């Protein structure tokens with residue numbers, strides 16, 4: 001996605017993947033300044049640990065408690081989290097305004113935290129449902145303290161889903177249920193999905209998750225996790241290059257890659 005964007009705009013950058021063992025994370029990050037690398041993404045399992053080695057951390061990333069993008073600004077290493085921005089862009093560019101919405105988010109892991117803090121900037125209410133109830137409660141508590149939004153939290157099961165789904169405008173799946181290779185499963189029974197609800201699944205592999213297939217069959221409006229993936233990447237691209245990201249070229253690259261994965 002990033003290399004496709006560089007090619008599209010004829011920018012002289014290259015995006016490479018490095019496997020970094022935990023014990024070498026510090027030298028990898030400090031080496032970035034030494035080598036003059038302009039930016040990088042950080043993924044599992046380094047999103048928390050990396051924060052120790054940065055000079056400055058953006059306020060949203062601090063709240064979320066995880067960094068997925070680092071920018072080297074003249075030797076100063078700055079950490080950001082672009083996942084929440086990606087989620088809001090995916091919704092709003094699909095014509096779904098977040099402002100004033102009653103939202104339920106399933107899951108309380110890293111993806112959920114990033115999405116929840118960003119959506120809570122303008123949503124009316126946020127309900128967190130999670131398999132491990134204590135994580136849902138902890139996330140809702142921090143959200144309630146840091147954002148001006150009504151919050152609720154509960155365990156994720158058929159009863160809490162049935163009650164919650166009757167009270168919301170937008171449902172976000174931020175659990176890993178339905179993600180490759182365990183496709184064909186959904187966090188919600190199809191019979192529980194109300195007709196006409198807006199459903200956003202942040203899982204992007206497969207593009208059409210079981211939840212989104214069920215939601216389409218119930219005439220729900222659906223937003224795909226691929227959109228969030230592209231927009232969080234675009235936000236990182238813009239932080240690194242100061243140039244507007246070529247969204248369509250990035251989306252094409254992601255879709256080609258996912259299609260190749262399905263074939264192989």
Ligand code: NAP
Nearest residue numbers: 107108109110111112131132175176179202203225228229
């Ligand atoms: P994570 O931190 O490991 O969190 C996983 C969440 O899923 C937890 O809330 C966990 O509940 C829940 N969960 C997992 N298996 C479950 C099951 N069988 N039943 C009920 N709940 C279950 O993972 P993450 O980083 O948040 O990622 C979650 C998904 O979002 C992944 O598919 C990831 O690829 C996707 N994602 C997409 C984007 C994007 O750009 N589209 C960005 C970030 C993440 P417990 O707390 O009970 O364990």
